[in-house]
Amino acid sequence: MGKLRWKKNFTSKIQSYQGNLQVQLEKDQLSGNLEEDFIHIQQLFEGAVDFAHRELTICSTYSAIIVYLNGLVNVERMEFHVINPLINYNGELHKGTEPTIDHIKSVMSSAQVSHGGTFQEVIDQILSGGTILFIHGLKEALFISEQSWEQRSVEEPLSEAVVLGPREGFTENIRTNASMIRRRLKTTKLKIEFMKIGTHSQTEVVITYLEDIAQPSIVKEVRSRLSGIEIDSIEDSGYIVEFIEDEPFSVFPQVLQTERPDRVVGNLLEGKIGILVANSPFALIVPVSFFEMMNSPEDYYGRFIITSFIRFIRYLFLFIALLFPSIYIAVTTFHQELLPTNLLFSVASSREKVPFPAVVEALLMEITFEALREAGLRLPKPIGSTVSIVGALVIGQAAVEAGIVSAPLVIVVATTGIASFMFPNYALTGAIRLLRFFMIFFAAMLGFYGILLGVLFILVHLVQLRSFGVPYMAPVAPTKFNNFKDLIIRAPWWKMELRPQQTGKRNVERLASRNRKY
Structure with missing residues (x-):
């Protein structure tokens, strides 16, 4: 029915397929033939010593293979949540007929499992640290999230000395950084959008903003400038700065770089947009003014x-x-x-x-x-x-x-x-x-x-x-007297009722009317 006996001559079959199979990643669909699909993937990762696979049989009936990259996957978790449940499952898979995606998902105990049917999706998932499960007879692969790699723990920012305020700094893990912002803004209005930049690096970039405060035109412009970047690799957020600045030949910075989550959150509440880049502890904030460059988070x-x-x-x-x-x-x-x-x-x-x-x-x-x-x-x-x-x-x-x-x-x-x-x-x-x-x-x-x-x-x-x-010189030029309360002289918090008009005019009021006023 779905049974496949191929392990003994697997090596010889791989050699016969070498050089004959051409993979067009953008269009090719998985065939459902376990041998052919796996050899396609193996061809692409030829010469990669960290490419690993594991053969197994589900319910003593259905042949399957797991593919992953060593160093990007937590092997112990994969054994516990994926391999052991599949091997030891004693129930029937959809009454003995061909296996289904939903039934296989129900057998595993991993928290995040998705699926896709193209080679491009499979490659993207492997390179992102995913575990890929191929099952003979299925034209879709399962993508299991068991990523794990060495990373720096959350520490005090090194480039921005902290005297007062939180002592957390961003790390090189983009999801950890996004969670720090999410933890401080417990609202559904906080939007976090992912995109990838870099032909070879496929670096994850996050755009984050508050939907009810940020101006849609600025958010759209940020998306447009980021999506227009075409480069081999993005190694740090500093790469992106030169691509998105209005005047790249100016000596004055037009993008604010910071290691502090509290500073990003404070700017999001003023209608600005934050940009996080994978493998970089520095977040970007746009738009900014000269006077914001002179201010420190500790001022507040x-x-x-x-x-x-x-x-x-x-x-x-x-x-x-x-x-x-x-x-x-x-x-x-x-x-x-x-x-x-x-x-x-x-x-x-x-x-x-x-x-x-x-x-x-x-x-x-x-x-x-x-x-x-x-x-x-x-x-x-x-x-x-x-x-x-x-x-x-x-x-x-x-x-x-x-x-x-x-x-x-x-x-x-x-x-x-x-x-x-x-x-x-x-x-x-x-x-x-x-x-x-x-x-x-x-x-x-x-x-x-x-x-x-x-x-x-x-x-x-x-x-x-x-x-x-x-x-860049707002609120001095053009002059906005209401925003002078947070210029050189900082007014007390109960006096700063309004957000900056340049970026927060969609939702200007920041304080309730019952707050103390003199």
């Missing part, structure tokens, strides 16, 4: 008065990180009359033995500082910070004593370096570091006029910049 966990003060300091040091070296060059080269007399004499005496002009002196120190910073990042952690700190002290002191640079410039470069560490977003830090060199050249050519010209160029660029169609 502390007292609003302290948070507002910290934000003010952060913006003050933004100008220091960008302009301090260029101001020093402009003053010492063109505008010495702006310095008090005593300070002018002190600066002049310290630069008396320096053989280089101020701009060369500043560039030498800035480039050296950047090299020390990168060396500290690349070295092992126990010695990385020591090398960067000690190196800066030793080189700075030696350069001053040798008369290569002046002592005031060492102070300027050190203060600038400290200021650049204050920004919560690493990508924004890189943009400010790069623009600082351009501001140095402007100051060396035109003094304060050059600095003013450079700042105007940056502001014009920021104003015309967009992130998925949303103005």
Whole structure:
């Protein structure tokens, strides 16, 4: 009836089929012939040492074979939930007739079992860590979810230091990351959509948003940009960033990368869209503004008065990180009359033995500082910070004593370096570091006029910049006074009744009217 005796000559039959069977993955259907279907699959995985299979007989009647990849499947669970129930089943399969998909499913104890009838579906399931069950006589295979591979546990985010708030960070497992978001938003309005990107990697990508808050036009645009990516492989979410940004040649980041689930959830509640990428602990948030890049999730966990003060300091040091070296060059080269007399004499005496002009002196120190910073990042952690700190002290002191640079410039470069560490977003830090060199050249050519010209160029660029169609300088340009409560000064939570109008206008109100108001 469905009985097949083929085990003794199985090897010779495989050899006879080799080279004769052509698999067109997009169209070919499973034939129901166990030998032919298995050999098709084996041909595709020829040379793959992790390709494994297991032959078995169901109910002492029906021949079957299980196919999987070693390392992607929990073999013990597969034995317990799949193989043992099928081998030891004593009942009749559909009254002794041909086996059916539903009856086979009822025999196994696995939680997730699906089925498909094309080779493309089978290949996709195998490569995703699925266990495939072929049964002679059935033109569909069963896909059993018993995936298991080594993964990093949930830990504190490494790139975003946590003082206040949750200490969970994303991992490389996309389903773990999606579950962290689902656990924080217990609503059916939270939508999680899967897609695959990468010709060879077939990397899973998740789009997540709140259906009643996010604007459909932005969600549609995110889908469109992601589906338009054609590349061999996606190894990290950083690959995707350059494909979906509005202005890829801008130094300013238009996509927010974060390791923190609480930050993703906070942005989803403002109408934004989160993007998760398999094998990457960094989630992407779009659209974003410049001011959101300057904010930290911890700003919302502390007292609003302290948070507002910290934000003010952060913006003050933004100008220091960008302009301090260029101001020093402009003053010492063109505008010495702006310095008090005593300070002018002190600066002049310290630069008396320096053989280089101020701009060369500043560039030498800035480039050296950047090299020390990168060396500290690349070295092992126990010695990385020591090398960067000690190196800066030793080189700075030696350069001053040798008369290569002046002592005031060492102070300027050190203060600038400290200021650049204050920004919560690493990508924004890189943009400010790069623009600082351009501001140095402007100051060396035109003094304060050059600095003013450079700042105007940056502001014009920021104003015309967009992130998925949303103005990058919102809510300042265009001006939305209702959103100023969460700009530089953070208002108390009971005062922030409305979501940002640029992304949350579908459902503007965020607080109930009975909340305390003054």
